[in-house]
Amino acid sequence: MIDTKATEQTRARYQRIAPLYDVMEILAERRYSAWRPRLWSLVQGPEVLEVGVGTGKNMPYYPDGADITAVDLTPGMLERAKKRAAELKATVNLQLGDAQTLEFPDASFDDVVATFVFCSVPDPALGLTELARVVKPNGRLLLLEHMRSTNPLIGALMDMLNPVVVRMVGANINRRTVENVGHSGWQLEQVEDMGMDGIFKMIVARRNADP
């Protein structure tokens, strides 16, 4: 069941930081901008769903010819994504939407993509299970995410700091996203360590036969 209070809080936090989001991310984006095209080069489509599109930072990497639908929980983030889509002349159907309860029929998409989103989805297992519902049989999930470090000391520090970080920017820093994917209707196919003691990972998974 959806935790509506936590979901409202997440939306309110991102609504608050939406005008500053791109500036806040300038340093991190130096790293992410090398990873985004790699992730999108794996997307086959043609029907693709991007979840948590944010301000639209993945748009430059959308594959030619793909039919892309992109959703976000937060109106302020989506407004910025719409501006970016217009500037880039990107063909994308942008909608408000919650990963935990999507308004798409079962088996609508070939691939589902999200970058740096499952740190803030209030119930990540519910969201990942919902993505397995809307993807076609044999469809794929492609993620770039930060998560709890595999280094025990750093992981414990991340657990301690998590409540403060969530309050400030709406993102959990200690999620166990690889495990969450594996327990939420997906078969892990590729987990690539992108650095920083296992904090950043690229994950590719395929929908279980019976999610």
Ligand SMILES: C[S@@+](CC[C@H](N)C(=O)[O-])C[C@H]1O[C@@H](n2cnc3c(N)ncnc32)[C@H](O)[C@@H]1O
């Ligand atoms: C850290 S930002 C990442 C934005 C973008 N994907 C990127 O790579 O820059 C997280 C985004 O996820 C969105 N989000 C959080 N929870 C969500 C949910 N349950 N459903 C859809 N979007 C969600 C937030 O509104 C925000 O735009």
